[in-house]
Amino acid sequence: xxxxxxxxxxxxxxxxxxxEEEEQILRSFFAQKDVPAHLAQYASLFTFVKEAQEEHVSxxxxxxxxxxxxxxxxxxxxxxTHARTIPFRRRIAPFLQAAAAVAVLITIGGAAxxxxxxxxxxxxxxxxVVANTYIRSERVAEVVSPVDSKxxxxxxxxxxxxxxxxxxxxxxxxxx
Amino acid sequence: MKEISFxxxxxxxxxxxxxxxxxxxxxxxxxxDIVQETLIRVWRECQDGKDIDNVEAFSLTVCRNLSxxxxxxxxxxxxxxDEDIHDQPDTTRSPFETMVDHERFQMLNALMNSLPEKQRTxxxxxxxxxRSYREIAEVMQISESDVKVNIFRARKAMREKLQR
Numbered sequence: 001x002x003x004x005x006x007x008x009x010x011x012x013x014x015x016x017x018x019x020e021e022e023e024q025i026l027r028s029f030f031a032q033k034d035v036p037a038h039l040a041q042y043a044s045l046f047t048f049v050k051e052a053q054e055e056h057v058s059x060x061x062x063x064x065x066x067x068x069x070x071x072x073x074x075x076x077x078x079x080x081t082h083a084r085t086i087p088f089r090r091r092i093a094p095f096l097q098a099a100a101a102v103a104v105l106i107t108i109g110g111a112a113x114x115x116x117x118x119x120x121x122x123x124x125x126x127x128x129v130v131a132n133t134y135i136r137s138e139r140v141a142e143v144v145s146p147v148d149s150k151x152x153x154x155x156x157x158x159x160x161x162x163x164x165x166x167x168x169x170x171x172x173x174x175x176x
Numbered sequence: 177m178k179e180i181s182f183x184x185x186x187x188x189x190x191x192x193x194x195x196x197x198x199x200x201x202x203x204x205x206x207x208x209d210i211v212q213e214t215l216i217r218v219w220r221e222c223q224d225g226k227d228i229d230n231v232e233a234f235s236l237t238v239c240r241n242l243s244x245x246x247x248x249x250x251x252x253x254x255x256x257x258d259e260d261i262h263d264q265p266d267t268t269r270s271p272f273e274t275m276v277d278h279e280r281f282q283m284l285n286a287l288m289n290s291l292p293e294k295q296r297t298x299x300x301x302x303x304x305x306x307r308s309y310r311e312i313a314e315v316m317q318i319s320e321s322d323v324k325v326n327i328f329r330a331r332k333a334m335r336e337k338l339q340r
Contacts, residue, residue: 013331014328014331014335015328015330016327016328016331017248017323020306020308023302023303023306024306032327041338041339042335042338044280044284044338045284045335045338047280048280048281048284048285049304052195052285052300052304053195053304053305054189055194055195055198056194056195057190057191057211058208059192061190061208061211064212065212065215066188068216069216072216080278080340099203107281167212
């Protein structure tokens, strides 16, 4: 039998030029009983590799590992329970939300009140405003010159009432 | 990203990890402890959302690093091999053959364990685990050419021993 191919593979194996498949061929070849004498010296290397592949963890490994995992999980849960701290910002968040809600309500309420108040003023508060204006101007005049403010005010108001009276006379005259 | 299952993807690696850890630490108990630590670490990384393309290569890397850490902490122990696993009787072979096989295994195992760590790890991953040069380079965090150099030296040392 020609072992040239195996010899070539073996040469390439020592040089690290064999592929994984070629190394598998070598392992299969050396696993058989009828290995030629000049190659037999290397058979033990490949059978050694095969035996080394069968090495495994001890039989009770899984049970011990399961116990370790259970302990580890328990320890992690405990740590998590103790380590869970609520940040200050999150703790006061409900109060901030309530405060924000109140602020919004106040703002809306204020705006609504101003809107309602404004419309009321438009409806019936023109005359007092005018009167107030006169009174304020009268006070200014009081400061500027020592004139009797009541008479002055009357005097200022008088033309208006006189005008009205004059208008009444005109109306009466027209009716007549 | 592929979802990784502890039971289906991580736990079945225990024997491969054990063989690598044993090859580096040369101690069965230490190797098993390292396997446990590796499995837990790899699983935590998966749970933390780390994107792991090749779980096996990543696990082997973690296992090797933990083994090297342990070796650097402890004194290098040149215990040849824990014998208990090979003391089981093999009924298919004669006592003489079993003894010869046992001695041969012991001799080669001791020889491989006497190699520098890089050489025996590279040879373990290639010849025992059947990994590609690229994967070995990834696990050992060296270049592919360095992997080949280490395997070449390891095989050469084994060959010289066998030729004597």
